[in-house]
Amino acid sequence: KVKESGKHGVAFFKPEYMRELEYRVHLEQELNQAIINGEFEIYYQPIIDISTETELGFEALIRWNHPVRGLVPPDDFIPVTEQTGLIVPIGQWIIKQACSDLALLQIHNPEYFIAINIAPQQLADNAFVHNVRSILASYSLSPAQIHFEITETTLMNADSDNLRVLRELNNLGIKLWIDDFGTGYSSFSYLHKFKFYGIKLDRSFIEGVVDSERSQKIVKGICAMGEALNLELLGEGIEHPGQAEFLLKQGCFKVQGYWYAKPMSLSTLHMWLANRNENPATKMIDQPSA
Ligand code: C2E
Ligand code: MG
Ligand code: MG
Ligand code: MG
Secondary structure, three states, X not given: OOOOOOOOOOOOOOOOOOOHHHHHHHHHHHHHHHHHHOOXXXXXXXXXXXXXXXXXXXXXXXXXXXXXXXXXXXXXXXXXXXXXXXXXXXXXXXXXXXXXXXXXXXXXXXXXXXXXXXXXXXXXXXOHHHHHHHHHHHOOOOHHHEEEEEEHHHHHOOOHHHHHHHHHHHHHOOEEEEEEEOOOOOXXXXXXXXXXXXXXXXXXXXXXXXXOHHHHHHHHHHHHHHHHOOOEEEEOOOOOHHHHHHHHHOOOOEEOOOOOOXXXXXXXXHHHHHHHHHOHHHOOOOOOOO
């Protein structure tokens, strides 16, 4: 068993004797079983406001606790769930679980929000808006505390029905973000077609802002445009304090990154939060993830 490239979620851990198609069917069966066995778990990464050094909310990031392979990252199985349509029931479970967890996390602070990644197949599901509404109602959550993240690639391929769904979510009061901003093709066309709440600057741009003048100029440009369009800005993948300093100068206060906190299990997050609130001096020190 060798871990091959997991880029498209099909080559991961493929036993040598299995052909591509066989493996895909095998993985699909395993994913079906994973739903039944409850092998999925949501990790949460804090979203930090660097101007006030406080955590504002959390991004929900799915993990698969595979009985043999251990913790499988989303890039190794989300693509297959999208190709097979399994992302629709799994995505529904994610929203439900994240909302139920948020209700508990709000014990620490009732202002916390949750950010959930939404796949294109979910937007195409006729029951989607209805299901979201009833989940919010069952946990007595305000739609304002729910953020959905849609990638540029999803937006690029969105048809008029998908856009109508986005508009319905917007009208409901859910905040919509463009995820991985700058890596797709649709950023500018969709920015004038649709009122997003904010943009998440992709980690690939943040990586270079300390050393590369080009990265600095690109990030400056995106931040200036975001500000002009009244969009919230969030920098992804902060690993060094210098990156945060640079973003702060550009008016980008919201960040996520290993420097502040890695994604962690719900129980670890509860401890992380309790520790921060008891012990403000440790605030910006990275905590080990679960
Ligand atoms: P994303 O939505 O852009 O999530 C950010 C990814 O960057 C996460 O990877 C996170 O762990 C990682 N990250 C955060 N800070 C840092 C940092 O400082 N350095 C580095 N190197 N990485 C950092 P993760 O959890 O492996 O998720 C990968 C992608 O899988 C996500 O990208 C998202 O597109 C997808 N995904 C994750 N959970 C879900 C889900 O529940 N539903 C759907 N549809 N997609 C999901
Ligand atoms: Mg995301
Ligand atoms: Mg992203
Ligand atoms: Mg991504």
